[in-house]
Amino acid sequence: MKILVIGSGGREHALVWKIAQSPRVEKIYCAPGNGGIGEISECIDIKADDVDGLLRFALSHDIDLTVVGPEVALSLGIVDVFMENNLRIFGPNQKAAMLEGSKAFSKDFMQKYQIPTAKYKNYDEASEALRDIDDFGYPLVIKADGLAAGKGVIIAKDRAEAEDAIKDIMGDKKFGIAGNIIVVEEFLQGEEASILAFVDGNVAIPMVSAQDYKRALDDDKGLNTGGMGAVSPAFYYNDEIAEIVKKDIIDKTMEAFKAEAIEYKGVLYFGLMLTKDGPKLLEYNARFGDPETEVVLMRLETDLIDIMDAVIDGALEDTSIKWSDDSAVCVVMASGGYPESYNNGFEIKGLTLNSSNGVVFHAGTAIKNGKIITTGGRVLVVSALGETTKQARERVYEMASKIDFEKAFYRKDIGMKKGL
Ligand code: AMP
Numbered sequence: 001m002k003i004l005v006i007g008s009g010g011r012e013h014a015l016v017w018k019i020a021q022s023p024r025v026e027k028i029y030c031a032p033g034n035g036g037i038g039e040i041s042e043c044i045d046i047k048a049d050d051v052d053g054l055l056r057f058a059l060s061h062d063i064d065l066t067v068v069g070p071e072v073a074l075s076l077g078i079v080d081v082f083m084e085n086n087l088r089i090f091g092p093n094q095k096a097a098m099l100e101g102s103k104a105f106s107k108d109f110m111q112k113y114q115i116p117t118a119k120y121k122n123y124d125e126a127s128e129a130l131r132d133i134d135d136f137g138y139p140l141v142i143k144a145d146g147l148a149a150g151k152g153v154i155i156a157k158d159r160a161e162a163e164d165a166i167k168d169i170m171g172d173k174k175f176g177i178a179g180n181i182i183v184v185e186e187f188l189q190g191e192e193a194s195i196l197a198f199v200d201g202n203v204a205i206p207m208v209s210a211q212d213y214k215r216a217l218d219d220d221k222g223l224n225t226g227g228m229g230a231v232s233p234a235f236y237y238n239d240e241i242a243e244i245v246k247k248d249i250i251d252k253t254m255e256a257f258k259a260e261a262i263e264y265k266g267v268l269y270f271g272l273m274l275t276k277d278g279p280k281l282l283e284y285n286a287r288f289g290d291p292e293t294e295v296v297l298m299r300l301e302t303d304l305i306d307i308m309d310a311v312i313d314g315a316l317e318d319t320s321i322k323w324s325d326d327s328a329v330c331v332v333m334a335s336g337g338y339p340e341s342y343n344n345g346f347e348i349k350g351l352t353l354n355s356s357n358g359v360v361f362h363a364g365t366a367i368k369n370g371k372i373i374t375t376g377g378r379v380l381v382v383s384a385l386g387e388t389t390k391q392a393r394e395r396v397y398e399m400a401s402k403i404d405f406e407k408a409f410y411r412k413d414i415g416m417k418k419g420l
Contacts, residue, residue, distance in 0.1 A: 001305065004058055005030045005041070006048050006078075007069025010332070010363035010381035011290035015067055015304075016041050017359060018297045022305040031057065035372045036362025036380075051078045058087050065090065065308065068266075071147060074286050075101040079266075090308045091266040092199075092286050096257075099268075100286040103152075103183045104145045113256035115249055116280045118273075120185035126170040129184055133162050139187045144169050146178030150226045151339075155187065188282070190275040193234040193241075194292045197250060198307055199268045200316040204250050208299055208323045209237040210292040216339060218413045225339045226378060229331045229414030231389060232295040236274055245272065245279050253284075265311055294361050294381045295328035329392040329415040330383035331400055332363070336407025338377035346374045346406040357392075358384035358399050374405055389415050 001024050005016050013036050016028055020040050031054060033043030046053040049072050058066055066082060068074055068091035077094035091097075099106045104122040111117070118141070123129040133140060142165045144152030152175050156162035169179035193211050197204040211234035216222035249270060257264050269285035269292075297304070301322040310319040335342035344364075351360060351372060361383060364376020382400045386392030393415035400410060 001025050001064040002027045002062060003029070003305075004054070004061075004063045004066040005069065006054060006066065006073055008032050008034050008037070008048065009069065009290055010361040010378065011288050011293040012069040013037050013361040013363070013381075014294045014297045014359075014383075015069060015288070017361070018300065018304045019067070022303045024303070024305050029057075029061070029063070034362045034375070035365035035367045036360070038367060048073050049076060051076050051081055054078065055081055055085060055087075058082065059085065064088060065305070067091070067308065069287065071097070071100050071285065071287055075147060088312055090312060092264050092268075096262050096264040096266075097286040099284040101147060102145050102181075103143050103283065104181050106284050107183055107185070109256060109260075110281055113252050113259070115252050115256070116278060118185040118188050118280060118282070120183050122181055122183050124181045126166050129166050129170070129182060130163065133166075133184060134159065136184060136186055138162075141185045141187050142166060142169065143183040143185070144175045144179040145181035145183060146175070148175040148178045151175070151224070152178060153224070188273045188275050188280055190273045191234075191236045192282070193237045193272045193274060193279075194230075194289055195237075195245060195250075195270040195272060196289060196292060196296060197268050197270065198311055198316060198321070199254075199264050199266060200311045200314045201263050201265050202254075202314055203316050204254055204268065205316055205319075205321060206242070206246070206250065207296050207321075208232050209234040209242070210289070210296050211235060211237075212289065212292055213411060213414055216334075216411075218411050223339050225334075227289075227291045227332065228334070228411045229329070230291045230295045231330075231392075231415045232292070232299060232328045235417050241274060241279055245270070249279065249281050265314075291330050291332060291381050294330040294383045298328040298330075298359070298383055298385050299324040299326060324385065326385040326387060327389040327392045328383060328385050329389060329396045330361075330381050331396050331410050331414045332378050333380040333382065333400060333403060333405075333408050333410045334378050335364070335374055335376070336409055342377055343407070344373070344375050348372045348374060348379070348403065348405045350403040355384065355395065355399055357386065357395050358382065360399065360403070379405065379408070
């Protein structure tokens, strides 16, 4: 088979790495890819949001299956366009991707189908939001409705911070049109967990659990980022919680899809808060999470192409999916200054290491004059398996300690249990 993977981050490197293990695959292209992805597939210079360019490429290169990494291509309707052209593609269509593309839509969806979530209200007028905010109590959470690259969520500890957030998002349009509408919601206390599920239009099969570390610095200090590391399984996600999540959140979501005539195929990501009143759904994502994918796929034993075929064909029920009992930990090596401003173009040294239990996924790298250089805020995602989380963590940090680039930094507490 010939496969096209769309995207350029650590998630896409993990997807290409896993897909390359399938005996059914003879060639993998990645658009646009990065320095590490180029070592195991052919990178092509087409951006992830260039739907027409990607379509032309897939048609002219007889691509058998396209796998979409980032949300932006899904929101642009790439799945609908490929299907109209009789191309097989893994991901939800534009209507289904709205669950991630609009937070106001997804909150209304959760409320309509009684899926447990934080109390909220949507606003398209700043003055009305300002009038109501005190009713939510502080801290409260303010979210830009549209896609904001993981940065559109602000936790305001008092009225002054909430007013600033509303002004930034709705007045100054800090996130562009993504901020035409905001969601204001109750702050939930608890431990987070990420559950990704394969969904084939009929059934949802959850993958092993994961938990990501969003803050830039140790002890969950510093700014929110796209993710500084992850662990699988999630510390607090036991069988009892999994059963409640299945019944109250995943199954209800599937029933809601039927009622709304939404045909969801692909990966659906449930961002959960495990509160003392039970698990609540913070958000849906319409794709593999990053960096959760870099730990979850380490544990997948089944051929990912077989699973993707079953998703597209609506045959998941007959597919057995096997996971390793090992734990996985990944640590993101970032550019000094991230998630604010940082410099690029530094040579990465020490990357030659080869560990039987670990993989270094590239997130923001390119090859220049034969050298691998940094090109992004999140540069590398170092991942490893271990019989225990502790062992996986030790292996990851051992690998990371051998890699260096100017101003590199990473959290030292990934994979350590956090208090509830
Ligand atoms: P979201 O994009 O909606 O998942 O929000 C990003 C992050 O903001 C989440 O992973 C949480 O850490 C935090 N967050 C979002 N909503 C809430 C909430 N209602 N209460 C507490 N934290 C939240």
